[in-house]
Amino acid sequence: MNLKNKKVFLTRPYKVVYKDGDRIIKVFTKEHGKANVFNEALCQARVEETGLDVPVVEEVSQIDGEWALVIKYVEGKTLEQIMEEDRENLPKYMEQFVDLQLSMHAKRAPRLTLQKDKFARKIASLKDTVDATTRYELHTRLDSMPNHIKLCHGDFNPSNVIVRADGTMSIVDWAHATQGNASGDAAITYLEFALKDQKMADLYLDLFCKKSDTAKQYVQKWLPIAAASQLTKGIEEEKEFLSRWIDVIDFQ
Ligand SMILES: Nc1ncnc2c1ncn2[C@@H]1O[C@H](COP(=O)(O)OP(=O)(O)O)[C@@H](O)[C@H]1O
Ligand SMILES: [Mg+2]
CATH class of the missing domain: 3.30.200.20 (Phosphorylase Kinase; domain 1)
Structure with missing residues (x-):
């Protein structure tokens, strides 16, 4: 080729x-x-x-x-594009986005990497950016979380959802897929929104918690872990924001 x-x-x-x-x-x-x-x-x-x-x-x-x-190739527009073009209907699109994520979490892929193993590897890899005390806290917190085996995307955001003309949706970009905790997956999605638009992040989290009957505090428990995971991408502009989320641990 x-x-x-x-x-x-x-x-x-x-x-x-x-x-x-x-x-x-x-x-x-x-x-x-x-x-x-x-x-x-x-x-x-x-x-x-x-x-x-x-x-x-x-x-x-x-x-x-x-x-x-x-x-x-999936013919269509990304949900990100649609959300930008039709701001008025954002709540409706966000609902569809959360419904899609929950339908994914209902699936099982027993041979995928475990989300906890992946998070642990990422925390360990932050030796040069996050001090040993904070890494220890992150590992301890991760260990204390329940063991789930739901299909998780690891980068579930509207740019990875293609909407066809008939309204059906296809999910792309599976490089970070794991099996694990839906709320860990949601914590990553929340941070990705929050990096761009806090209001959208809040709308997302409200809907995720409501539709999945999950306590907000539980998703929030995952946020420092998810922030550490996102920090490994090494995107300079995201560093300060994500580091603040990791430090939330210090105040508890
Ligand atoms: N199979 C596909 N069909 C249609 N569009 C796609 C497909 N795969 C990727 N794209 C488009 O390309 C973009 C980037 O691809 P993606 O796999 O998400 O890589 P990354 O986000 O890591 O750069 C997507 O946001 C989407 O717009
Ligand atoms: Mg992508």
């Missing part, structure tokens, strides 16, 4: 996404690593088996010396 005549769909730090007919081609830079590309394909294949509406991953291939994922 080569990339001649293929349309650049978008560019990100570690990849370029192309559109090629009815397929999306995610071409990763060398730094992203071969194992991460195969892992994303494997996670997505495992999620396909749950019967959830997700695009089919078709190939892992090498293009001009770089690793690439070929995924079926």
Whole structure:
């Protein structure tokens, strides 16, 4: 395969996404690593088996010396785009977004990585940014959380939801999928909203807690852990905000 005549769909730090007919081609830079590309394909294949509406991953291939994922294209708009274009109906879209997340949490994918293992690995990797005392607190808190096995996306935000013309929705971007606690997954979603728009984050959390019959304090218990996890991405602009959320631990 080569990339001649293929349309650049978008560019990100570690990849370029192309559109090629009815397929999306995610071409990763060398730094992203071969194992991460195969892992994303494997996670997505495992999620396909749950019967959830997700695009089919078709190939892992090498293009001009770089690793690439070929995924079926879902025709539509992202929910993020729709939320921006039709602000008036934001509450309705947020409800649909939460319903979709809950329908995902109802699925099981018993061979995916455990969310707790992934969080623990991420906390441990923050040696240079978070001091040992805080890391210890984070690990202790994580250990004390219940063990659930719900399908979690790990980066569930409206840019990863494609809405078709008929209103049905497909979830993309499964690189961070795990099995674990819905509220841990919701804590990540909350922080992603809060980084951009606190009002949207609050609306999201209200609806998530109401629809899943979850206490807000319980989701909040996950926030320092989720913040630590997001901090590992190393995005400079997010550092101060996420560090503040990690430090919430100190006041308890
Ligand atoms: N299978 C797909 N069908 C349609 N659009 C897609 C598909 N996969 C990704 N996209 C689009 O490309 C964007 C980036 O892809 P994504 O897999 O979410 O990577 P990342 O968010 O890590 O950059 C998505 O937000 C979506 O707009
Ligand atoms: Mg994405």
